[in-house]
Amino acid sequence: MTPTPTDTPIDTILFIHGPWMTPRSWEKWMERYESRGYRVLAPSWPGLEGEVEALNADSTPPAASGGLITST
Numbered sequence: 001m002t003p004t005p006t007d008t009p010i011d012t013i014l015f016i017h018g019p020w021m022t023p024r025s026w027e028k029w030m031e032r033y034e035s036r037g038y039r040v041l042a043p044s045w046p047g048l049e050g051e052v053e054a055l056n057a058d059s060t061p062p063a064a065s066g067g068l069i070t071s072t
Helices: 023-034 052-057
Strands: 012-014 039-041
Touching (some): 023 039
16 A cells, blocks of 8 residues: 555644744745645744734833743
8 A cells, every 4th residue: 555645744843933033034944844745833932922013013021021031
């Protein structure tokens, strides 16, 4: 029996962006690997979901908005 695409596991790639970035920074890489059959994930940091423009418009410090504390 010849394996079908549903018989073989799909490899997953997880992209994690750094501070002051969003998952959009991975768009081109995601397209590249998705077109090759990979499952690709690029989650937002908790509390920092949204588009860059909306995040830039909010001047609330990340720690106050639920984001990560990057310095003390």
